Amino acid sequence: MQRILRHPVAVPLLMSSIAAAVVVAMWLALRHDHQTKIANVTESTSYATRSELARRLGAQFRALRDLSEFWATYDQSQPSQRATDLLTELSQIEGLDLIAWSDASGTRFFARGANLALDREPTSAEWETMRPYFDEARGRSTQAMTDPERDADGHSVYRLYIPARREEHGGVLVALIDANEQLGTLLLDEAPGYQLRVSCCGGAELYRRGGAAAVVPEAWAREGWIEPSPITLWRVEHRPTAALAADFRSWAVDAVLIVGLAMALLIGAVVYEGKQARIRAVAASTAKQRVRALNFELEARVETRTRDLNEALADLNTISLSVSHDLRSPLNAASLLTHGLRQQSTHDQKTAECLDRITANIERMATIMDRLLGFSRVSSFEYRIEQVDMRTLAEQVVEEQSSELGSQAQITVGDLPMADADRTMIHILFTNLLGNALKHARNGGGERIEIGCTERGDERIYFVRDNGPGFDQDVAAELFKPKQQLRKSSERGGLGLGLAIAARIVERHGGKIWAQSQPGEGASFLFTLRASRGANTQDEK
Numbered sequence: 001m002q003r004i005l006r007h008p009v010a011v012p013l014l015m016s017s018i019a020a021a022v023v024v025a026m027w028l029a030l031r032h033d034h035q036t037k038i039a040n041v042t043e044s045t046s047y048a049t050r051s052e053l054a055r056r057l058g059a060q061f062r063a064l065r066d067l068s069e070f071w072a073t074y075d076q077s078q079p080s081q082r083a084t085d086l087l088t089e090l091s092q093i094e095g096l097d098l099i100a101w102s103d104a105s106g107t108r109f110f111a112r113g114a115n116l117a118l119d120r121e122p123t124s125a126e127w128e129t130m131r132p133y134f135d136e137a138r139g140r141s142t143q144a145m146t147d148p149e150r151d152a153d154g155h156s157v158y159r160l161y162i163p164a165r166r167e168e169h170g171g172v173l174v175a176l177i178d179a180n181e182q183l184g185t186l187l188l189d190e191a192p193g194y195q196l197r198v199s200c201c202g203g204a205e206l207y208r209r210g211g212a213a214a215v216v217p218e219a220w221a222r223e224g225w226i227e228p229s230p231i232t233l234w235r236v237e238h239r240p241t242a243a244l245a246a247d248f249r250s251w252a253v254d255a256v257l258i259v260g261l262a263m264a265l266l267i268g269a270v271v272y273e274g275k276q277a278r279i280r281a282v283a284a285s286t287a288k289q290r291v292r293a294l295n296f297e298l299e300a301r302v303e304t305r306t307r308d309l310n311e312a313l314a315d316l317n318t319i320s321l322s323v324s325h326d327l328r329s330p331l332n333a334a335s336l337l338t339h340g341l342r343q344q345s346t347h348d349q350k351t352a353e354c355l356d357r358i359t360a361n362i363e364r365m366a367t368i369m370d371r372l373l374g375f376s377r378v379s380s381f382e383y384r385i386e387q388v389d390m391r392t393l394a395e396q397v398v399e400e401q402s403s404e405l406g407s408q409a410q411i412t413v414g415d416l417p418m419a420d421a422d423r424t425m426i427h428i429l430f431t432n433l434l435g436n437a438l439k440h441a442r443n444g445g446g447e448r449i450e451i452g453c454t455e456r457g458d459e460r461i462y463f464v465r466d467n468g469p470g471f472d473q474d475v476a477a478e479l480f481k482p483k484q485q486l487r488k489s490s491e492r493g494g495l496g497l498g499l500a501i502a503a504r505i506v507e508r509h510g511g512k513i514w515a516q517s518q519p520g521e522g523a524s525f526l527f528t529l530r531a532s533r534g535a536n537t538q539d540e541k
Contacts, residue, residue, distance in 0.1 A: 005322055009272060011271060011275070012268040012269070012271040012272035012275070013268060015267050015268055015522035016264045016267060016268030017264075018264055019260075019263065019264035019267050020260075020261055020264040020332030021269075022260075023256070023257065023261055023263070023264055024257070025255065026256065026260065027254075027257040027260065029251045029254050030256060031253050034250050034253055035217060035219050035220075036219075038217075038219065038220055038248050039128070039219040039220065039222075042194075042219075042220055042221070042222045042238060042240070043222055045194065045222075045238060046189050046191070046223070046224055046236070046238040047224065048190075048191075049187070049190045049191045049196070049236065049238065050224045050225075050226050050236050052186075052190060052518055053183075053187060053190070053198075053236065053273075053372050054226040054227070054228070056186045057186070057226070058228070059229045060093050060133055060182075060227065061143075061160070061162075061228065063086070063090055063093065064090070064099075064160065064162055064173060064175050065143070065162050065164075066086060066089075067090065067099070067173060068101070068162040068163070068164040068171075068172075069164050070082060070086060071101045071103070071109060071164065071171060071173065072103070072164035072165060072170055090111075093182070094181045094182050094184070094186075095177050095178035095180070095181030095182035095183075095184075095185070096175065096177055096182075097157070097176045097177065097178055098130075098174070098175065099111045099173065099174075099175050099176075100122070100130050100133070100134075100173070101171055101172075101173050101174075101202060102134050102171055102172060102174075103170060103171030104171065107171075108121060108122060108127065109121070109128075110122035110126065121136070123410065127261050130174070133159060133174045133176075134172065134174065136161075137161045137163070137172045137174060138172075140161050140163050140172065141163055141290050142163070142230060143160070143161065143162050143163070143229055143230055144160075144161045144229070144230075144231070144232075144336070145158055145159070145160050145161075145229040145232045146158050146160075146161075146229070147200055147204055148179055148200065148204050148205075148206055151178070155178050155179070155180040155181070156178075156179040156180060156204070156205060156206045156207070157176060157177065157178050157179065158177060158179055158206070159175065159176055160174070160175040160177060160178075160229065161173070162175070170341075174368045176249055179198075179206040179207055180206075180207055181482035183198055183206060183207035183249055184207065184209070186416045187207070187209060191238055193240060193241055193243065193244035193247075194210065194238045194239060194240055194241065194244065194289040195208070195209065195210040195211060195212040195237075195238070195239045195240070195241055196208070196209045196210065196237070196238065197209075197236075197237040197239075198234055198235070198237075199234070199235050199237075200232075200233075200234060200235075201225075201232075201233040201234075201235065205233065207420040210241050211241060211242070212239035212240065212241060212242075213239070213240055213241060213242040213244075213245035214242070216239065216245050216248075217238055218362075219238070220240050220245065220248060221237070221238065221239045221240070222237075222238045223235055223237040223238070224235065224236055234477035235266035248334065254355065259330060268390075294318045298441040301499075327369065328366070328369065331362055331365060331366055331369075334362055335359070335362050335363075335485075338358050338359050338362065339359075340357055341355055342355050342359075350381075383425060383508060383509075384422055384423075385420055385421060385422060385467060386420070386421075386422070386423065387418055387419070387420055388418065388419050388420070388421045388422075388423050388426055389418060390416035390417065390418065390419050390426070390453075390462065391413060391414075391415065391416040393423065393426055393427055393430060394413050394416060394430050394451050395413050397427060397431050397434055398411050398413060398434065398451070400431070401431065401434050401435060401438060408447070409438060409441055409447030409448065409449055410447065410448045410449070411434075411448075411449045411450075411451070412449070412450050412451070413450075413451045413452075414450065414451065414453065415452070416451070416452070416453050416462065417453060417460055419460070419529050420529070421509055421529050422509070425505045425508070425509070428452075428501065428502075428505060428507070429501075429502050429505045429506065429527075430464075430500040432499065432501050432502045433464040433498075433502055433525050434449070434451070434464060435498055435501060436464075436498050436525070437449045437464050437465075437466040437468075437523075437525075438466075440466060440468040440469070440523065441466040441467060441468045446467070447467065448466070448467045449465070449466050450462065450463075450464075450465045450466075451464050451465075451466075452465075453461070459528055460528065460529075460530075461526050461527075461528055462526065462527055462528070463524050463525065463526040463527075464524070464525050465522060465523070465524040465525075466522050466523055467522040468522055468523055469517050469520060469522075470517040470519050470520055470521045470522050470523050471515075471517050471519065471523060472517075472518075472519060473517060473518065475514070475516075476514065476515040476516070476517065479499050479515055480499050480500055480502070480503035480513065480515075481500060482497055482500040485538075499525075502525075502527070506528075506529070508528045509528070509529045509530060510530030511527055511528040511529040511530045512527065513525070513526065513527040513528075514526055514527075
């Protein structure tokens with residue numbers, strides 16, 4: 001048992017089961033109480049309806065018996081106040097289609113529908129229609145009621161026989177009554193919300209009102225019996241309609257079950273989570289101790305590697321200074337010696353060509369050194385963000401490049417909005433992009449270069465566009481990688497670091513750079529800047 005209780009879900013499951021059992025027991029008790037109350041309401045309604053129906057039917061049948069006694073006792077040739085009162089009372093019985101009287105002397109009285117008259121005699125055709133009724137009534141000594149029959153309208157119609165005898169006078173009264181109309185009037189205001197059905201003991205239906213709900217508990221339906229005439233029983237059934245059944249159903253009782261079961265599950269979950277929380281707390285404490293030990297070890301490793309990295313960076317800085325100073329001095333000396341040799345006029349053409357080639361290679365080596373140092377500087381430079389006048393800076397770069405390279409290209413600078421950036425780095429950015437455009441612009445005096453800016457939503461896109469031979473768009477992404485060139489170095493020369501430096505500057509400003517071109521349609525280099533104004537940033541190297 002103890003082994004089972006040690007299982008993580010054993011105790012939570014036990015707690016949930018106990019709570020669920022309590023909830024179900026409470027729900028069953030509430031449901032039984034609710035069903036009992038509805039059954040009592042239905043029983044009271046059924047009893048009141050049957051009592052009222054029996055009372056009203058008894059009053060109507062008493063009026064017919066009074067009429068039968070009146071015809072058996074008095075002479076109908078002389079109207080009286082009693083006859084008038086009887087007519088008034090009988091006219092209020094709905095569904096009374098026929099009243100006929102026949103006595104032993106052969107005197108007959110007849111009344112039908114709204115034309116009630118105590119002194120009217122039927123025609124021969126009418127009497128022939130009624131003769132079977134009196135033949136059936138012959139020999140009856142007590143009041144009797146026939147089973148209902150269906151008329152042409154589908155209504156249930158029954159006959160009531162009331163014999164009467166006073167001394168030498170005697171006869172029988174036959175009443176033909178439409179049960180649908182009679183009961184529809186008597187039950188009009190009774191048991192609202194219930195389906196009412198009245199039927200004979202033999203099962204023949206006399207009257208039906210409303211439609212019952214499809215499925216209801218048996219306790220919500222009631223039936224009882226009344227005796228409208230001696231030896232005659234009518235069954236009166238009560239069943240709630242769909243609307244009343246919907247009102248009877250208590251969602252609150254079902255909500256107790258749903259909410260209670262949910263709370264039982266919640267109790268189990270809380271117990272389970274509490275137990276798991278204690279387990280996690282112990283595990284967290286153990287993990288915290290292990291993390292603390294690992295942190296000490298990592299801090300020691302980081303300190304050691306940081307020291308090694310700083311030493312490596314110091315060595316790289318020393319190498320950069322050596323390249324900048326120690327290697328540049330021999331190059332300058334070689335350049336001066338070559339220049340001196342070229343000043344002498346005794347050289348033949350082959351020697352002059354060799355000197356030109358030496359001079360070109362010295363200049364190429366100096367350019368390579370400048371590019372390498374520039375890329376190193378961009379990677380380790382500490383940026384100072386400020387508001388930069390992009391147009392003024394671009395025009396300054398155009399003037400420097402034109403005077404330095406002696407280019408005659410047509411360069412236009414459009415409206416360039418202010419930007420938050422590092423002025424020195426943006427100068428290098430424009431220098432590299434403009435230098436790349438001058439190097440690849442169309443030759444023959446038709447070089448055109450445009451520096452401008454477009455806006456796309458809230459984004460400002462700066463661009464440098466040339467009218468050179470262009471390139472395939474598939475290789476555009478490769479241009480910004482170090483040591484990647486679009487064209488062969490034999491065409492224009494270069495190390496392939498200019499666009500890589502430009503890309504690094506844009507990335508350090510939080511922007512992006514890309515190229516657009518088609519062969520023979522020139523090239524456009526576009527970039528955005530995302531730096532925050534007034535911020536000083538230092539990227540990790």
